[in-house]
Amino acid sequence: MNRGRALIVEDDVAIRELLRLHLSIAGFDITELGDGARALEVARSTPFDLIVLDIMLPGVDGITLCRAIRSDGPNAGTGILMLTARDAESDKVLGLESGADDYQTKPFGVREIVARVGAIVRRHRRTDVAVGPAQGQVRSRDVLVDVEKRQAAVRNEPVELTKQEFDLLHLFVSHPGIVFSRAALIAKIWGGDTYVTERTVDAVVSRLRRKIERDAQDPELLLTAWGVGYKFVDAD
Numbered sequence: 130m131n132r133g134r135a136l137i138v139e140d141d142v143a144i145r146e147l148l149r150l151h152l153s154i155a156g157f158d159i160t161e162l163g164d165g166a167r168a169l170e171v172a173r174s175t176p177f178d179l180i181v182l183d184i185m186l187p188g189v190d191g192i193t194l195c196r197a198i199r200s201d202g203p204n205a206g207t208g209i210l211m212l213t214a215r216d217a218e219s220d221k222v223l224g225l226e227s228g229a230d231d232y233q234t235k236p237f238g239v240r241e242i243v244a245r246v247g248a249i250v251r252r253h254r255r256t257d258v259a260v261g262p263a264q265g266q267v268r269s270r271d272v273l274v275d276v277e278k279r280q281a282a283v284r285n286e287p288v289e290l291t292k293q294e295f296d297l298l299h300l301f302v303s304h305p306g307i308v309f310s311r312a313a314l315i316a317k318i319w320g321g322d323t324y325v326t327e328r329t330v331d332a333v334v335s336r337l338r339r340k341i342e343r344d345a346q347d348p349e350l351l352l353t354a355w356g357v358g359y360k361f362v363d364a365d
Contacts, residue, residue, distance in 0.1 A: 133177075134177045139163065140183065152179075164186065181212065183212045205291065206292050209230050210231050215234070222328065228336065269361060289340075314358065
């Protein structure tokens with residue numbers, strides 16, 4: 130793993146030290162914090178290659194912090210791994226829908242968390258978009274995707290997207306009316322990553338809908354093909 134900068138936000142000192150040790154060995158320069166409010170200040174001013182974020186934090190909780198990081202600033206597109214002591218499906222979904230790339234429940238094995246971190250960093254550093262080479266601008270319905278500038282607009286208004294959201298939107302807009310299964314999306318957007326699940330796909334689609342739809346609960350652009358996957362609405 131190439132050396133990069135990692136922000137660890139965890140109020141449990143023992144877990145924070147464990148993460149610092151093994152992520153340092155993996156090649157990261159570490160900044161570590163135990164308070165959510167302070168972490169938000171740092172994340173808004175300093176770019177990182179990775180953020181490891183606990184859900185239960187003093188000051189500002191991890192879900193709120195993740196959403197704030199994703200909203201703007203130098204880490205809006207940074208890979209985020211969320212840590213949770215809870216194993217409930219709803220907590221995992223909430224973490225993913227807040228903008229995290231992946232989640233890890235506690236307690237965890239060191240090898241597993243280092244592997245998950247490596248997968249996240251590889252996805253965010255990948256320069257060749259899995260959906261194909263850059264082809265300038267792609268437009269369908271109310272959506273315009275500029276591949277070379279990595280910019281998107283919906284109904285003539287710019288939309289801020291994470292790397293996964295942008296790649297997913299580019300794929301759908303480039304193939305209006307074509308149904309993609311969740312497995313196909315994992316292969317195309319995440320490169321078949323072992324640690325990405327169908328639930329991850331659903332969470333990213335949900336985040337994307339909130340950004341491009343007038344009503345995310347009644348989508349007009351990014352549609353569900355029940356029992357199969359998702360598709361972008363047919364072209365005009």
